Amino acid sequence: MSKTILVVDDSASLRQVVAIALKGGGYTVIEGCDGQDGLDKLKGNKIHLIVSDVNMPIMDGLTMVKTIKSMPEYKFTPVIMLTTESGEDKKNAGKEYGVRAWMVKPFKPAQMLDAISKLLPA
Numbered sequence: 001m002s003k004t005i006l007v008v009d010d011s012a013s014l015r016q017v018v019a020i021a022l023k024g025g026g027y028t029v030i031e032g033c034d035g036q037d038g039l040d041k042l043k044g045n046k047i048h049l050i051v052s053d054v055n056m057p058i059m060d061g062l063t064m065v066k067t068i069k070s071m072p073e074y075k076f077t078p079v080i081m082l083t084t085e086s087g088e089d090k091k092n093a094g095k096e097y098g099v100r101a102w103m104v105k106p107f108k109p110a111q112m113l114d115a116i117s118k119l120l121p122a
Contacts, residue, residue, distance in 0.1 A: 003120055005027045005030070005049045005050070005051060006029075006030050006051070008034070008035065008050065010033055010053065010055075010056040014082075018107075019031060022113070024109070035059025035067075048077065048120055049077065049119060050077060052064060053081070054081055054085045054094075055084070065079050075098075080102075080112075081094050081101070082105060083104065084104065
């Protein structure tokens, strides 16, 4: 059974590019358009890993991650932030909230798949 990855970004084109890369790597992909939508997509689904942007309307990615990590069933779910943010303050906040990897856009699909393979053992 393939692992399911939730991709949360307010850019539909970026979600599509990430989804193509992940599906090519054999993963099932669920997409969310902002942090609140991402939280809604957790309900009724078993998500194995989350890829999220930081800056989004309605709810930003760091707030979403903080909320997810407070949920017992998702406390240990790995999170990769895929963002234009490269400042140490944001990265440190992400680490504090439980983010496992930080990737700056634009990203290389092979780099993304490599990071995921390290966080999601087969």
